[in-house]
Amino acid sequence: MNKTLTALSIAAVFMSAGQAQAAEIDVTITNATKNIYFTPLLVAAHSSDIFLFRSGQAAGSEIELMAEGGDIGPLSSLASNAGAVVVSDPAEGILNPGDSATTTMDTGDADSLTITAMLLPTNDGFVGLDSWPIPSTPGTYTVRLNGYDAGTEANDELVGSMPTPPFINFGTGGTGVETVVTNDTVHIHPGNLGDTDPAGGLSDISSTAYRWLNPVAVVTVTVK
Known part of the structure; x- marks a missing residue:
């Protein structure tokens, strides 16, 4: 049984959610x-009864596409069609290290x-805030915010x-840090291993340039 909610079940939960907590919020992601x-960010306000991803559970195909290639289109459509308030790509493209993006949302109910957004360079890493209570x-x-591993591709x-x-x-010529997925659920990303050999070694990622540890982002939410 798929451990993630389908579009139909997400929609059903949204229709049954009756909390009245309309508010305008500013969201800044750094x-x-x-x-x-x-990669382009997806920001979604939704009912606490649903989730777009969940640590310890298998990623849906929409999360997989976002985490492996930065494609937020299917995830945005899934949330929007279910009634979520969605802002896609508030940074208008790549959010560079040290930079911030801000959006204003009327959260309704x-x-x-x-x-969410993919982390570059990774195989299937993404920055994530999972159903944070507004x-x-x-x-x-x-x-x-921590960086997560979608568990859909070997690192x-x-x-x-x-x-x-x-x-x-x-770099080029790496032989591969991992060859198989060792945890096929969403989990905290171990970070890039990398190496210092630009023409060989295990990894094609420079360990001196692209290693990282959690947390990877700071989010400021202003409730008006």
Whole structure:
């Protein structure tokens, strides 16, 4: 049995959710890494009874597409069609290290906030905020976000297995850090291993440039 909710079941939960917690919020996402990039972000306000991803459970195909290639279209459609308030790509493209993106949302009846974006360079890593409860009391709240592994692809760290944007300097000739998926559920990402051999070694990722540890982002939510 698929451990993630289908579009139909998500829609059913949204229709049954009756909480009245209309609020306007400002959401600012800051890339807190030294040299890791975020693909276009998805920000969704929704009922606390549903989730777009869940640690310890298998990723849906929409999360897989986002985490492996940065494609938020299917995930955005899934949430929007179910009644979520969705903002796609508030940074208008890649969110560079140290940069921030801000969006304003009228959350309607939604009481939870989810944020996702792929981490570059990784095989299937993504920054994630999983169904964070939106406070009802006006104020400014800060949340630090971890990087997750979607569990859908082995972390081989090879150039042929990852998106290769021109702003990332990949090596070649790596033999692969991993060859099989060792945990096929969403889990905390171990970070890139990398190496210092640009023409061989295990990885095609430079360990001096693209290693990272959690947390990878800071989110500030202002409830008005």
